[in-house]
Every structure is written in structure tokens, then in C-alpha cells.
Amino acid sequence: MDVSDAAGQKGAARRARLRQYQEQLLERMQAARTSCGARAHQLGVEIGGVRYLLDLVEAGEIVPLPPLAAVPLTQPWYLGLANVRGNLLGVVDLARYLDAEAAPTPGTRLVTFGPALGFPCALLVAKVVGLRHAADMQPADGRLRDADGQEWTPLSLAALARADRFLQVAR
Numbered sequence: 001m002d003v004s005d006a007a008g009q010k011g012a013a014r015r016a017r018l019r020q021y022q023e024q025l026l027e028r029m030q031a032a033r034t035s036c037g038a039r040a041h042q043l044g045v046e047i048g049g050v051r052y053l054l055d056l057v058e059a060g061e062i063v064p065l066p067p068l069a070a071v072p073l074t075q076p077w078y079l080g081l082a083n084v085r086g087n088l089l090g091v092v093d094l095a096r097y098l099d100a101e102a103a104p105t106p107g108t109r110l111v112t113f114g115p116a117l118g119f120p121c122a123l124l125v126a127k128v129v130g131l132r133h134a135a136d137m138q139p140a141d142g143r144l145r146d147a148d149g150q151e152w153t154p155l156s157l158a159a160l161a162r163a164d165r166f167l168q169v170a171r
Helices: 003-033 157-162
Strands: 042-047 050-055 059-064 078-084 087-092 109-113 121-125 127-132 138-140 143-145 151-155
Antiparallel strands (some): 143 151
16 A cells, blocks of 8 residues: 555545534534424523523533733723633623623633634633523523522523624724
8 A cells, every 4th residue: 555545545534533523513513402492401601790591502612711811902801812722712701891890710711602603702701500401491581580599691602793892802
């Protein structure tokens, strides 16, 4: 077997693995979207003392807060750039963006925007609460109330990524 045949076989194997990965990812995304016609679970996070529900299809990774590189002449809520697994992401303090005050705590994490959104950004969250099932919650004035009486605000990362103010990080 010559070198070009070996390289061709490696490339074909890589393409087959990539295709298999894409199929598995598509299955997981479809499973997350469908649960009797409703989205099965959301990620519960706390930002600025408010509990939010993020759609699992829109949310990416949850990572510890890495060192941030400041970007001059940006809005106070734009904290800078973070290197997450070799990808540069803009980091936004949503509490400041929404005019609430919150200082980073030991449990502070970043929740990245999902790859499907194609938006290299992450939100600073004070606390990741875990998975929540919104279908089991009751509507309450634009929010949802769980069985324990806690209120949750649905937050669409896709809508946030399209908001003009969110996109204007420069001062």
C-alpha cells in the first residue's frame, strides 16, 4: 500500500466518524426538542439574583471562569474575551447588561452559546442550578413557577444574539 492510499483511507475514516457524530448530534437535538410536542428540559441558571431557563438546544458548554482579556472601549457589561478550548468567546455579564449588580462568586461559570447559533459568546452566570422541566411549571406573569414556588424567566439565547443593543459592545 502506498502513501496516497493510506492517506485516502484515513480521510475516508475521518469523514465517516464526522458523519456519525453529526447524526448523533442531530438525534440529540431532536430528542431535546420533542417531548410530547414541548421542549423536554431547560438549563436553570441564576444571574443577578434572578433564575433563568435556557433552552438546551441554544446553550453550549458550562465552563469555569477562565482568565479574561479585556477589550478596550467596550460596554461595562462586556467583560472581554475568553479562550475556551481554543475558541475565543466574547463574555457578557448579563446582570450588568440588564442593569442589575452582581459580583462574581466562587460558583461563577460561563455558559457558552450553542454551536447551532453560530455566535461565539458566553454568559457569566452566578450559579448553574441544573436541568428543569418547564412543562411541569405554571405560567405566572410572563414567568414560570415551579412546584417549590420559585419563579423562572425563560431566556432565549437566539433572541439575545439578535438584539441590537446586545450586538453593540463598543462604546
